[in-house]
Amino acid sequence: MRIDRIELFHVAMPLKQPWRTAYGEDATVHSVLCRMTSGSIDAWGESTPLAAPCYSPEWGGGIFAVCRDWLAPAVIGQNLPTATHLQERLALFKGNPFAKAVLDSAWWNLHSKVSGKSLHVALGATRDEVVVGADFGVMDRIEELLDDVGRAVDDGFPRIKLKFRPGWDIPMLTAVRRQHPDHTFHIDCNSGYQLSDLPLFRQIDEFQLAMIEQPLAHDDLNDHATLTRQIETPICLDESIASPRHAQQAIDLKSCGIVNVKPGRVGGLTNAVAIHNTCQRAGIPCWVGGMLESALGASMCISLAMLDQFTYPGDLFPSSRFYHEDLCDPPIQLHRTAEGLPAVRAFDRLPEPIPARLESLQIQRALIAS
Ligand code: MG
Numbered sequence: 001m002r003i004d005r006i007e008l009f010h011v012a013m014p015l016k017q018p019w020r021t022a023y024g025e026d027a028t029v030h031s032v033l034c035r036m037t038s039g040s041i042d043a044w045g046e047s048t049p050l051a052a053p054c055y056s057p058e059w060g061g062g063i064f065a066v067c068r069d070w071l072a073p074a075v076i077g078q079n080l081p082t083a084t085h086l087q088e089r090l091a092l093f094k095g096n097p098f099a100k101a102v103l104d105s106a107w108w109n110l111h112s113k114v115s116g117k118s119l120h121v122a123l124g125a126t127r128d129e130v131v132v133g134a135d136f137g138v139m140d141r142i143e144e145l146l147d148d149v150g151r152a153v154d155d156g157f158p159r160i161k162l163k164f165r166p167g168w169d170i171p172m173l174t175a176v177r178r179q180h181p182d183h184t185f186h187i188d189c190n191s192g193y194q195l196s197d198l199p200l201f202r203q204i205d206e207f208q209l210a211m212i213e214q215p216l217a218h219d220d221l222n223d224h225a226t227l228t229r230q231i232e233t234p235i236c237l238d239e240s241i242a243s244p245r246h247a248q249q250a251i252d253l254k255s256c257g258i259v260n261v262k263p264g265r266v267g268g269l270t271n272a273v274a275i276h277n278t279c280q281r282a283g284i285p286c287w288v289g290g291m292l293e294s295a296l297g298a299s300m301c302i303s304l305a306m307l308d309q310f311t312y313p314g315d316l317f318p319s320s321r322f323y324h325e326d327l328c329d330p331p332i333q334l335h336r337t338a339e340g341l342p343a344v345r346a347f348d349r350l351p352e353p354i355p356a357r358l359e360s361l362q363i364q365r366a367l368i369a370s
Helices: 060-075 083-090 097-115 119-123 142-154 170-179 195-207 222-230 244-253 269-282 295-305 355-361
Strands: 005-021 024-038 041-047 129-131 134-136 159-163 184-188 235-237 258-261 286-288 342-345 362-369
Touching: 005 060, 005 097, 005 355, 024 060, 024 097, 041 097, 041 295, 060 083, 060 097, 060 362, 083 097, 083 269, 097 119, 097 269, 097 295, 119 295, 134 142, 142 159, 142 170, 159 170, 170 184, 170 195, 195 222, 222 235, 222 244, 244 269, 258 269, 269 286, 269 295, 286 295, 295 342, 355 362
Parallel strands: 134 159, 159 184, 235 258, 258 286
Antiparallel strands: 005 024, 005 362, 024 041, 129 342
């Protein structure tokens, strides 16, 4: 598969409401899309690091520049029959997983089209439907959150994730648990705490949560291993796992009991599958997270989530959860399983940008051709 042409698009997608977490607030989601062409076939990829380097060290404008100036020139004109060939071309460049995921995701979509296989099948999945979770950010008032959580419980979401940060912590959790003593909840701290907050985490043990997601620093494995030994609630790592090597080290160090896998954060679908396989061998459950991607990036997360070891329901949302109008078509929609649970289905063909919408949301674009 010779890569003949790469077009890059840096976009800002306005959210229905700002998304608030321990690392800040986003009113628009910054994402980089890529159209990769081989001969007469083209396919799209997407990676969504957000606007500022606050979730991770990468950001929308940064990954656009890295792709334009370094990564795309390294693959253009090359024959890349497998994902390993692509990764070898990118391996020279240190770090930058979100930037690498722009090209890796486009390569997988292109490979899927050229080989005539649906993406989830190409990734190794054998199922085509998975149940999804619900996820709520920091809000102005706890009553507002209780309304949303109540609706999600009534709608049958099997687990609910709550963003957690100083000032939106124990009183919030107490109120939610009081109303829903038996439902499955977990919290996501987005690296907002330190090991010195151990008394807080011991208090959290009383709420019987499914996990505490990324309590400590975004690049830490060691302190998480220490915290794991001192509390009962399992720790899930998100930000700290930026590559398959990190996943293996986290397992060796016993830094976590669960892994959140996001294709962008780990360098693309190739590495996401590798981490899934590593977790499977080690008996560590994992689940698919999201970065509020457009329907294109979300459909890639959905395809990935069809793999067997993704046993905990993923952050896989309908487009209408965050966007008045999705950049891509068709939008992501939920349906009900035979048991009545909210779920998503794998795509035979992934959503693609609506040209006029891409034009209106675009901040910058670039063309790299051989
Ligand atoms: Mg997270």
